[in-house]
Amino acid sequence: NVADCLKAYGTAFQSSRGNLLLLSKNGPYQAATSAKFGISSGDISQPFDWICQRVDEVQSGQSTCDDSLLEIRRNIQEWEPFGSPVEECYSQRTDEHCQVLFSRTLCWIVTALNLLKSLLMLFVAFGGGVEKPILTIGDAVASFLEHNDESTTDMCLKGNEDFFVHNWFKEPIQFDLNPRRKSAAITSDTPQVIVSLLYFAYNSQHTTISLLTEWDRFGDNSRARGLRVSSAPRGAQRQTYFLQLPYRYSIPLICFSGSLHWLISQSLFLVNLEIYTPSNGNVSSLTACGWSPLGILCVLAVGILMIGFLVISARRRLRFGGIPVTGSCSAAISAACHPNKNEGAMWEKALQWGAVELSPLEGAPGHCSFSSHAVELPVHGQWYA
Structure with missing residues (x-):
């Protein structure tokens, strides 16, 4: 559902999900999907800013999307990220990538x-002979x-x-x-x-x-x-x-x-x-x-x-x-x-x-x-x- 969608994608580091499809019954649509999401390359300064595209305070720079997430979740029925109410979300699960970074020299x-x-500790403890430390x-x-x-x-x-x-x-x-x-x-x-x-x-x-x-x-x-x-x-x-x-x-x-x-x-x-x-x-x-x-x-x-x-x-x-x-x-x-x-x-x-x-x-x-x-x-x- 939409609430689970917000919870899954409203995070700074996304490691388990990929493509996302939002379904809406009505609203203005644009032809270019990349224009909707503002994605032209793999680098995004704020990974989930698209969630807050219709929040005036975020667009004017008075607050961040992080600050508005809680309010959006409380009023989930009014959420319109691209000018259209979202009815359903379909998310693609991805395999998480795990690595062990290891320096052999260090x-x-x-x-x-x-x-x-x-x-040295063993020598100090047992190598002192008969001398009393x-x-x-x-x-x-x-x-x-x-x-x-x-x-x-x-x-x-x-x-x-x-x-x-x-x-x-x-x-x-x-x-x-x-x-x-x-x-x-x-x-x-x-x-x-x-x-x-x-x-x-x-x-x-x-x-x-x-x-x-x-x-x-x-x-x-x-x-x-x-x-x-x-x-x-x-x-x-x-x-x-x-x-x-x-x-x-x-x-x-x-x-x-x-x-x-x-x-x-x-x-x-x-x-x-x-x-x-x-x-x-x-x-x-x-x-x-x-x-x-x-x-x-x-x-x-x-x-x-x-x-x-x-x-x-x-x-x-x-x-x-x-x-x-x-x-x-x-x-x-x-x-x-x-x-x-x-x-x-x-x-x-x-x-x-x-x-x-x-x-x-x-x-x-x-x-x-x-x-x-x-x-x-x-x-x-x-x-x-």
Whole structure:
């Protein structure tokens, strides 16, 4: 019927139907069929503009045929594409043409690079020998407790900012539990995340946030915790996360990243058009970049959600805030790993960070470090080295 005819032919890309015959009982007829349809070659700028030939707004350029299709379907009895009411439609079904466009050269390049990446991953995972890698903050703490770094002794309250400005002087520091130590800040990579939403930059941000949170928990003097290490755990040590991040970060990150990649592929995509003659002969082809307004809106929505999730996560306050903020600065981590007495293989035990020694002399500095024994929260205004 006529409604099915409009539905089948009112589309930008026609792939399953060819010639169309419209039957009308009365009306002015012209001799040249090509003049009726406006077809003199295989190229048509608007494939279904003939449907709207009697719509004044379309002819005057005030709107497109796309905008008028819904109104035409509602008033199907009044549709007169060539000045005559259409009684019936006869459509020719055509075979759809399917192809797989394949670049053998690019395929071999991608395969070779993926194979190389797989070999490198296997080498990193199993080719390290007996050496213990330093992949997590727990690995770093265990390493510095086992092998003390003398260059950072008497610097127990120094954080990453002190070492970034090359402040390597060994001097007592007055403990000050200020707000700066109590909140995790969005680091300098955030503009890169906002601009590009790159997966690795976003992952880096949440790795930093997770690292700060895990480090801060060692400042809880009411509970000792085992180090989270990447090698085989010993004693009270714990295994690192399967995805290197806590599941509350890694699962949303994977979902958002996968959704974003898929939505981008649905927003901007390669389009290859092949135009066929009524006799099913190929006359020309066109390759262009297609885009979807709905897909782009969905990409923007997911991107805003990702940025919002990052900002909310980064603005979350640290729970304890007693231990100096070190980030991933190895010198600052080392400065916190100088116990005042031999505690054996303490890196395999549950640990806390806090004041482990107070000088009996008034005004003399105390000392803070990781310890497997009970520790105290550093005293506000007290000097420590």
